[in-house]
Amino acid sequence: MSYTIYQNCSKCGSCLPHCSTSAIQRDNDGEFWIEPGLCTGCPDEGSQPECVTRCPTQSIVPLPAKKGRYKAIERIVPSPDIFSNGTNNPFASSMVIWEGCNLLTSASILPWTTDLNGKFYYQRPVKQGRGAMIFRLAAELESTLSASPDTATESIFDVRSACLHLIYAAHAVALERPWEQEFIITDGQIERYLGLEKRKDISKATKLSLIKTWVRQPCQLEVAIDWPQQGRVPGFTLPQERLWHLSEIQHHFQKDESGYKYLTGLTFKIRAGNWSEYFLNKRGGRRRETFYQYGTLPKFLLTAVMSIWQQHIGAARMMLWLLFKTKVGRKQSITVPTLMRVAYGAEKISRASGSREERKRLLRSFENDLEVLHHHGLKPQFDPVTYPPEIQPLWARLADLPNDAEEAIAFWIDDGSSDRRLTDSSPRGKWNGLMKARILSFDLPPEWALPLAKFEQKKQRKIAQKHRSKLKPMGLSGEQILKARKKRGISQRALAQMTGKSQSWIRDLENGRFSAKPQDQAILRRVLGLS
Template sequence: MPYAITKRCIQCDNCLPQCPTSAIKVIEGEYWIDPTLCNNCTGELAPQCVISCPVNSPVPYQAKKGRYKKVEVRTVPSPELFSDGKSHPFASAIVIWELCNVLAQRQSLLWEIDAEGDLYYQRQINGGKGAIAFRVTDSINLESPATLKGAKALSAIKTFDIRSACMHLIYAAHVTNLDQPWQEEFIINDRQIEEYLGLDKRKDLSKSIKLALIKELAQQPCKLIASINLPPQGKIKGICLEKSRLWHLLDIQHDFQEDELGCKHLVGLTFKIKAGEWAQYFLNRQGCKERTAFYQYGTLPKALLSVVMSIWQQHEGAVRMILWLLFKTKIGKEQRITIPTLMKVAYGERKLNQVSLEPENRQRLLRIFESDLEVLNQYGLKPIFDPVTYPLEIQPLWCKLVDIPEDAEAALEFWIDDGSNDTRLTDVAPRGKWNRLMNARILYFEMPPEWKKQLAKSQKKQRTTNCKTKLKPQIALSIEYILEARKRLGLSQRDLAQLTGKSQSWIRDIENGRFQAKLEDQMLLRKVLGIN
């Protein structure tokens, strides 16, 4: 049972150094024991605060009874997000995406140790011309934080909660409301966070548990620091940031109420946050207009936060894919995704490689993967399978059963017809399904309406850009033209791929009619193949 400090406290400081869990805090000159950290001095003969206190101030903690009174004086928070109740812009630069992946995938990523002994995770970008590396620190307010090493860093990574990625996205949404986010700060309180994450509807959680959870989730994105190295792009100079915080947690304001014994009960939290130096390069409106910086943003659906908070325990793989797709689909709808890529996101590259060498464990991972895809489908992210590489016979069972009629008689007739076929929907998967899946692809994900709003904006922007380039309209290249021209020149698909700078699979997909080449790619093909 945790302890609490009553109004008899004379602030002698005797108890502060004696607490083995550092649960005793001094906040605005008042002493308070954090009940989430106090463990009743397990392993000791008696609680150390009780032994060291000369006036017997510490008493067993009793949960506050009755409703919490509204705190009269609180710092005014920044304006609410999701004013339309559905979505809000958020910073979606590559550094934000990667930090979201780190918080979601944690120890599943391939962490390495550098020459100084620091544990780090690095991602190559721009074809290896640039890189982003993340390291862990246990401080949240130091300007030059010290990175954790070895086992300490690994232990810290294991304590990260996947739900902290939601807090990271909330921060990324708040900074889009600021003109110069690298200089300005925003304020967010527990009531806003409860509403964004859907915790206000959780009647099974007490106020103290909610506040403890919010405080922990709010701090975790601030415990990762990034080193960013990007080459120059046009007028934009190269970016070089070393061990820079993405989020500065400037202050945490605790609001208390006292009971009749003078014991303080935490009833509210207010956080003051500021974006790191990255925002000057990736979220700079004026710099974007002058073409000296980027302003990269997307749309954050409010429903996504609720989904993550609802399914994170049972379907962690599905949550990782949802968070990854939030950024991936920002690029555009036609994003072919290989199954190995999705599995690496959901379960980690190390686990995928291990299962590939252990055939006895493949079936279990396949069941989990298909279950996670079903969860995505239930929440509006419907996978559209490539009919060539991902045919019906190796698709998940839930996907095959979508067409079953709701009417009882029609459903009976459906199953009778299915039973008379040579192959049935409920037949066991064909042999070699794993190997076929390793070459399978999903054409794209049909997205919920909140996500489609984001794509409509990007497509409108693309159309505007195409109009500005004033390309001369040309008749679209047909498959027959490309095949005939390639064979006339005596080129193989590999030869044509090398001449155009594309992959052989891209040429094959064009000739098989899986998709049509973009206008600029058609011009390139015309030039290489000599088509007027």
């Protein structure tokens, strides 16, 4: 049972230090209120919670169930909705965002270390170790952890907070200068992005409490960057700073006729950290002074992660990792050990290598998680050489099962008469085979694949254009021909006669309307005495 603070509160604050769940909060006007999603009613403290007994005005009372619909409330105008086309939206996809996403989904399986002051940090080398990104936890989060990194990082972040991290990255792309400009999002927008508006099994108070937690967690990561020179872009160093700045949370309340106050909405003001000046800078990217790195965020991915995170956390981690990996190269092959490290961590793979039972459990989880990816449209294409059918998951081997009943009977008869049947147990050495196996690529849903295909075509055109410009021989320019002709005192008509061309051809060539063919350039060089 949740409690609330009635309107006769004297604002003395006696209740605040006795709330074990931090549900009692103070708004901008100095009034106290209780967040229903955090209040548990303290059932272990006897007949009444301690905050109730400590209140001198008896203002803390049980919160009655809200009657009627939530009314519309006045808010500041939020930023325009993302996913305006209903399927996908550009988002910032630099390595900073990628590693931030990995931390939010996999904090418990990544190799954290402690510095001389006992503070946790995670270091990610970049550019073959020539630079590094160091991630740390914000002070308010660090203070709640134990001393050992092995146990402290068990439950730092909720996997679903990675979805908010990606939503921030999509909003930041819409800004011209995201390191200076804020974007505003509301609980209603977040509900639509994550598919929460369809969840009727969760109360409004619980939704608001969860959203508030998810919104805060990406903003509790700090990063310091030492980036080496890359091509024409000079190297740079950024001091430790928050990945995202949560500058303000606005709480919107509604009072009923009896004077009980209910939380009905939230509005958040957020700004990207200074990393965006170097990785999400349009003007600097055009001048080759900084980077402007973006990808495509499919809307279904957010709702898929929200639906599978609890039962298939490995699949959720792989799905979010592939969001960035496919941008690097959709057709790049991926080894099975790499996918397992992403989904379960290196330590779990190491334990499985030495324990048969651990190995069986890990293989079962991996094959189930691959099936979940396949169900959501990310279909793995197994390498027939390193990942043959005999060690592929059963669901993949059953892909050729006919839908027609008679054809299916014939299929199973043929399978039963073969030396090796689909339902036979896995062969000996399957684990060792998987440690060398590869997945050639993942077939992606159309709303994900089409923007990637366009991006790859654009990339290939740029590469081809650059390659052609390198191969193109240094030809004679119109200006060179004009200077050489005047230096030798030759008129256009005379040069035309000497080269067997028309005077208009010489005139257009000197005016730069076209370039001479290689054989004509050879003649011009000989006649004009050019080397």
